[in-house]
Amino acid sequence: MENKFFIITFGLTGSGKSFVAKILNKVIKNSILIQSDRVRKEMSGFSPHKKVIVPFGKGIYSQKKSEEVYKEMLKRAEKILKEGKSCIIDASFLKKKWRKRAKEIADKLSVKFLIIAPFADEEKIKKRLLKRKKDVSDGRWEIYIRQREFHNKIDEEEKKYTVFVDNNKGKGEVEKFLRNTLKLKTLNEQKTSGSNPQIKTLNGA
Numbered sequence: 001m002e003n004k005f006f007i008i009t010f011g012l013t014g015s016g017k018s019f020v021a022k023i024l025n026k027v028i029k030n031s032i033l034i035q036s037d038r039v040r041k042e043m044s045g046f047s048p049h050k051k052v053i054v055p056f057g058k059g060i061y062s063q064k065k066s067e068e069v070y071k072e073m074l075k076r077a078e079k080i081l082k083e084g085k086s087c088i089i090d091a092s093f094l095k096k097k098w099r100k101r102a103k104e105i106a107d108k109l110s111v112k113f114l115i116i117a118p119f120a121d122e123e124k125i126k127k128r129l130l131k132r133k134k135d136v137s138d139g140r141w142e143i144y145i146r147q148r149e150f151h152n153k154i155d156e157e158e159k160k161y162t163v164f165v166d167n168n169k170g171k172g173e174v175e176k177f178l179r180n181t182l183k184l185k186t187l188n189e190q191k192t193s194g195s196n197p198q199i200k201t202l203n204g205a
């Protein structure tokens with residue numbers, strides 16, 4: 001995939017953001033992956049794999065810390081994009097404010113912007129979270145429950161550049177879907193008139 005993208009993920013803990021972000025990083029040539037879990041720990045002086053289990057919104061997961069983490073990630077992303085690379089940010093982006101900032105950067109630099117939003121059934125998420133062990137994430141079921149209450153949904157405007165990914169499926173299918181999506185986004189961009197009906201239909205799905 002040669003085109004330049006700025007992609008952010010969106011979703012509750014366990015929805016599969018890191019899973020899809022890694023696939024995107026592999027599929028998009030010359031792309032750099034920024035992971036909020038790593039940046040957060042790095043900024044607090046922890047090693048990435050240190051488990052930091054604190055109640056929702058406390059410690060390194062406080063509002064204040066999160067603000068700092070998002071600012072830092074967007075700063076890094078802007079630098080990466082200016083260097084001519086693609087960038088993927090693996091973070092929850094539950095606040096619209098940060099999604100908006102990311103979109104502004106993409107627009108300013110004329111880079112294709114996408115919100116990739118994986119979703120899965122709650123039972124599946126619960127099972128996957130219980131199985132998740134050696135991982136940089138501290139996300140767990142009780143965090144999922146709280147995040148479900150406190151997040152800004154993708155609005156109608158954002159839906160124009162959001163791709164919802166059915167992450168109930170296995171890796172092969174998810175990867176295939178993502179590859180096709182990126183291909184279509186690239187093609188659509190090249191077709192200024194959008195006159196190819198096939199592309200139009202698939203893209204609108």
Ligand SMILES: Nc1ncnc2c1ncn2[C@@H]1O[C@H](COP(=O)(O)OP(=O)(O)O)[C@@H](O)[C@H]1O
Pocket residue numbers: 011012013014015016017018019020128129131132133137139167168169170171174
């Ligand atoms: N499509 C999938 N198939 C199999 N396992 C998955 C899939 N998506 C996610 N997982 C696993 O579920 C757990 C949660 O996914 P993860 O990507 O870490 O979620 P998030 O980053 O949104 O918190 C991880 O252990 C991950 O490897």
Ligand SMILES: [Mg+2]
Pocket residue numbers: 017018019037090137
């Ligand atoms: Mg994650």
